[in-house]
Amino acid sequence: MTIDYAMSILAYGETKVGKSTLAVTGPYPRLYLDVEAAARFLPGVKVKWDPRNPPPVADGTWDTCVVPCRDFETMLRVYQWLQLGQHQFKSVAIDSVSELQVKCLEQIAGRGQVQTAQWGELLRAFTGLMRDMRDLTEHPTNPIQAVILTAMAKEVDGVIKPYIQGQSGVVTPFLFDIVGYIALEEWPNPDPTQPPYKARRMYVERTKRFEAGERVQGRLGTVVEQNNLNVEWMLNTVFPQRIAGEQAIADAAQSAQDAQAQTTEAPLSE
Secondary structure (H helix, E strand, O other), X not given: OOOOOOEEXXXXXXXXXXXXXXXXXXXXXXXXXXXXXXXXXXXXXXEEOOOOOOOOOOOOOOXXXXXXXXXXXXXXXXXXXXXXXXXXXXXXXXXXXXXXXXXXXXXXXXXXXXXXXXXXXXXHHXXXXXXXXXXXXHOOOOOOOEEEEEEOEEEEOOEEEEOOOOOHHHHHHHHOXXXXXXXXXXXXXXXXXXXXXXXXXXXXXXXXXXXXXXXXXXXXXXXXXXXXXXHHXXXXXXXXXXXXXXXXXXXXXXXXXXXXXXXXXXOOOO
């Protein structure tokens, strides 16, 4: 059962530009894998999950399920549940993969000097997980609608890129449908008596200054403006049929529920 309106996003930028906020705008019920201890500052009603136990039921009392990921092993344990399809999540976010890679490297080499062979092991383990997370959008029985990954930024030869070390930094950006650079930019105020205003924007087309790209046929334009920095909006814009599809699923579920209620309430025949 492949969902045609699924998407994977790698959003990166400097510190405190709204990457984490974007990560929790995916469809409900959403899973937020908190590598940087940022969950406490994010909006919404949250519930914690220890992946040594089954995922929580989406009962409407929470909108974001948080897993504190203090080591790479926790991330792998979460992936096992997602790969089995034994969950209700429609979106999954990792915040951030830059920090996650550090945890992966620590699991391989500790905090000492990294050997050449260990860089090769890091490439296999880390990029392998990135591919696996992306491929959850194609899960045969329980596909994820949105996989969102955030990353820090670094400058290389005058171009700002996602901060991912080693060969993983070359490979990882090619894996996702959208690679977007989030910038906090300052603009002149239309009222010259007022100070300039700031706005967040996500570049989804490469410039001389930023690495970015997309394979959604230009449906998001070249820049996603601040008011549209929302994964639900991006999904609906790229896949306008998604709204009708979601409504059809909801209607079918309600019809089945109504039919069940009528069957339960029907009087016994004499």
